[in-house]
Amino acid sequence: MSESALQPFHEQYTALTNAGSLPGSALPWLSNLRERGMTRFDELGFPTPRVEKWKYTNLRALERQVFHPATTMTASLGLDRVPTLIGEQAGHRAVFVNGRFRAEMSSLGRLPKGAKVMSFAQALEAEPNLLAEEIDQIAEGQDEQPFYHLNCAFMQDGLVLHVEEGAKIEEPIEVVYLAAADDESLAYHPRHLIVAGKNSEATLVEHHVGIGEANTLANHVTEIRVEPGAKLHHYKLNAETDAAFHVSTLHARVQENAFYDSFTLTTGGQLSRNEPHVKLEGSFADARLNGAYLQRGKQHCDNTTLIEHAVPDTHCREIFKGALEGKGRAVFAGKLHVYPDAQRTDGNQLSRCLLLSNQAEIDTKPELEIYADDVVCSHGCTAGELEKDPLFYLRSRGIPFPVARRMMVESFLAEVVQEITTEDLRQAFLDRVTDWLSRSEQ
Amino acid sequence: MAMLEIKDLRAEIEGTEILKGLNLSMDPGEVHAIMGPNGSGKSTLAHVLTGRDGYEVTGGDALFQGQSILEMEPEERAAVGLFLAFQYPVEIPGVTMTTFLKEAVNSIRKARGEDELDAMKFTKQLRERCKLLNIPEDMMRRSVNTGFSGGEKKRAEVLQMAALEPKLAVLDETDSGLDIDALKTVADGVNRLRSPERSMLVITHYQRLLNYIVPDHVHVMVKGQIVKSGGKDLAHELEAEGYAQFGEEKAA
Structure with missing residues (x-):
């Protein structure tokens, strides 16, 4: 400093x-x-x-x-x-x-x-x-x-x-x-x-x-x-x-x-x-802490989250998904804290990232701090390239590579955007995803 | 001009030669079957023709209507009129059949310099094709191949063929994983798409499929080469005698 x-x-x-x-x-x-x-x-x-x-x-x-x-x-x-x-x-x-x-x-x-x-x-x-x-x-x-x-x-x-x-x-x-x-x-x-x-x-x-x-x-x-x-x-x-x-x-x-x-x-x-x-x-408090990110060039996006289950019978689901191009960087650090008497906590966390270039980088840090014994908590994280088989499948049907790639990233992110409960808003956010992706096709 | 002419084609995967000088010629409107034991290189041929990654062509050529296709991207091959019905169709969660087909049809139209179909025209056309092939329309609202049964996947492949109207369709082990009823349905769909302008290359291990899609010519492929060619009776002969006569184990 x-x-x-x-x-x-x-x-x-x-x-x-x-x-x-x-x-x-x-x-x-x-x-x-x-x-x-x-x-x-x-x-x-x-x-x-x-x-x-x-x-x-x-x-x-x-x-x-x-x-x-x-x-x-x-x-x-x-x-x-x-x-x-x-x-x-x-x-x-x-x-x-x-x-x-x-x-x-x-x-x-x-x-x-x-x-x-x-x-x-x-x-x-x-x-x-x-x-x-x-x-x-x-x-x-x-x-x-x-x-x-x-x-x-x-x-x-x-x-x-x-x-x-x-x-x-x-x-x-x-x-x-x-x-x-x-x-x-x-x-x-x-x-x-x-x-x-x-x-x-x-x-x-x-x-x-x-x-x-x-x-x-x-x-x-x-x-x-x-x-x-x-x-x-x-x-x-x-x-x-x-x-x-x-x-x-x-x-x-x-x-x-x-x-x-x-x-x-x-x-x-x-x-x-x-x-x-x-x-x-x-008790019976419920939260969704979801998100998506799309970064390219030298953009950097950090989602550092904390969810505290302070009493029994609370529920939370957290999904973060993103795609990175160029030298885009992302951070996902998700902490889930279950208090000692917060029995029957139900907490799920998932982080998935698509790396669309060799220079893109994601740093993921899931952190589960659980002090109660009767809980269901899970977390998972993946980071990787686009799968080759679906990409070839789309291209073999005449869909050019950039469009095929856009379709795949879109469907990958749509899974978390679908969590938005209001339909009009879900579409508005999906459109933003599509906009961002079409800009990389030029 | 031949629809497809393969000349002394050689290809390898990770240094192992799979296709060892393969020759084949097909005219428009003809249906050819390639039969052969496991590991003879049948599927490799399908993949090399459609441009899948991981195969290196080391010699020879494949001409589609006189034009070499081996340097083309997979989407360019589709645009000139080549289609592969996959042995294992790929699931794409989150992309509906409608979106997928519309994108495919219009990509090909665009590549050919034709106007793209608007949503209404496209839907009308898709509806007709579904009807022709007895495919329920609600399948079009599902994600591509996702959660489809074996039969549904193969029928969806035939529907894609109907929508894209290729000049040459390669059917890679279309019978695999199908019971006899599903096989008949799929074969029936394929037969409806036969036309004097369209050629088909049916790749199969078993003669069974050829009872329903009756070929004009049958080729036997062993160890990366066509070792025998004949009429449709050759398939029956193989069923009876197996591939042992070509130095291979008997077909199961």
């Missing part, structure tokens, strides 16, 4: 706090959290490969950059329309540009009663107590997460979603996170809170995209609570530019009989790190 990499963040933090312009700067709990964040980030610094959880992801390229704090003024957008996964007419849409909520680009007017979508900055004004009770309270084990603390120090805006008890939100809520930097490198640290009240159900789609040539660092922290009997479907597409650094730290608590269903597709980014911690803390 180099001290000089931390220096700009320091100066920026001092400037921002002295100016007193940060949202909620009058709230002592928030100022304390920011202060503690900066102090702890200072102590930890950017992790090096000597830190076990960052063994395969080197941050030198990120440390070399000097990022300027994104302000509301930094984004002059040449956008005709907001990019959308689910279609302009469908669903509800909240748009963030460089981490700041943009009401004029959002369409939340049709949100049904029972769903409250606010920006973090708005919520600090309107419902400071809600945030005081939840922010940094859902997270656990964050002490060793430098990016979490960096986020605490700089958080200004983000998404606050509250689904009230018993509310069923039929249409998906799409949140578009646009990274836009043309002239100078920009960093922003969005802070999100998602609470799915008792017996509620909602679908949240995160859609990360980028425009512009300059580097961006999006350092997201999300805290999620899925209350008893609730169902939260949480799908994410990261399609930022090749100049983007994307770090996403997520802490979710899943309570009794609740279902947290997540899927993350990473196609973009220069370096992406998804680090979800999911704690199953009520």
Whole structure:
């Protein structure tokens, strides 16, 4: 770790706090959290490969950059329309540009009663107590997460979603996170809170995209609570530019009989790190922690996950699949932690990767820590080339090699994309996979 | 012009010579059978003709309508009109028969400079072929060969032949793993696709299949060469006497 990499963040933090312009700067709990964040980030610094959880992801390229704090003024957008996964007419849409909520680009007017979508900055004004009770309270084990603390120090805006008890939100809520930097490198640290009240159900789609040539660092922290009997479907597409650094730290608590269903597709980014911690803390809590990644060139995608089975009778399934071209690299480190009295835990983990070039690399590290004796846990991982026989079979029917290859990778990844429960969204994600693959056929 | 002309073809796998100077000539519309004991090189011939990896051609040539095909990619061979019905059709989970066939038909049309079929035209055509071969349409919604029975796999191969309309079809041990009813069904499908413009090369160990797909010519292949050729009666002769007369063990 180099001290000089931390220096700009320091100066920026001092400037921002002295100016007193940060949202909620009058709230002592928030100022304390920011202060503690900066102090702890200072102590930890950017992790090096000597830190076990960052063994395969080197941050030198990120440390070399000097990022300027994104302000509301930094984004002059040449956008005709907001990019959308689910279609302009469908669903509800909240748009963030460089981490700041943009009401004029959002369409939340049709949100049904029972769903409250606010920006973090708005919520600090309107419902400071809600945030005081939840922010940094859902997270656990964050002490060793430098990016979490960096986020605490700089958080200004983000998404606050509250689904009230018993509310069923039929249409998906799409949140578009646009990274836009043309002239100078920009960093922003969005802070999100998602609470799915008792017996509620909602679908949240995160859609990360980028425009512009300059580097961006999006350092997201999300805290999620899925209350008893609730169902939260949480799908994410990261399609930022090749100049983007994307770090996403997520802490979710899943309570009794609740279902947290997540899927993350990473196609973009220069370096992406998804680090979800999911704690199953009520009996019959159930989670899906699924994902897919497609990387090429010098892209790097790291999925480091932790699932904690804290009480008896919890269930989790985790599938990550990906394909790598060129010098694309991926990391999958999946830890499954079963507490001593968490009997009858059912946990399955699978990691499969297709290496489409000799220079692509996947590092996989499954980790099972099981302290209960009556459990069913399994894990498997494979990495390899495309199978020759099906490839020849397709080609022998006249299908040219690049198309045959695309069909095979598509079907390989479709298996995990199928896990998305909403059909329209499943198709939207499959289309993204197809798009990515057709780009390599030229 | 001959549909297929194989001249002194030699090929090896990992340094072992399997085809040792093979000669064969087929005219349009003809059905030829190649019979031979295990290990005689029958399947190697099928693979070399369709361009599978792992075989090295060390001599001779194979001309398809006068054009050498040995340097062509497998998809190019399909585009000029060559088709292999696999002995062991490959399962491709996650790709439906419809998607697969549409991609195949249109790839070949594109390679030939023809317009691609739109979804409606393609579906109509596929439906007709299914009907012709008595194949239930719901099979088209299943993943390619995945979970198919032995009979279903072979019928799916025949359907692919019907959809791609090749000029030359090579049937590699199409009878293997089939009971007599399935064999009849598959043979019936093949017979419906016989035409004066289409040649077929039927590779088999047993004479049984040739009761249903009656060939114009029969060749006996032993140790990588054609050692005897004749009419359809040659198959019966072999059934009765086995391959021992050619220095091989009796056919099982």
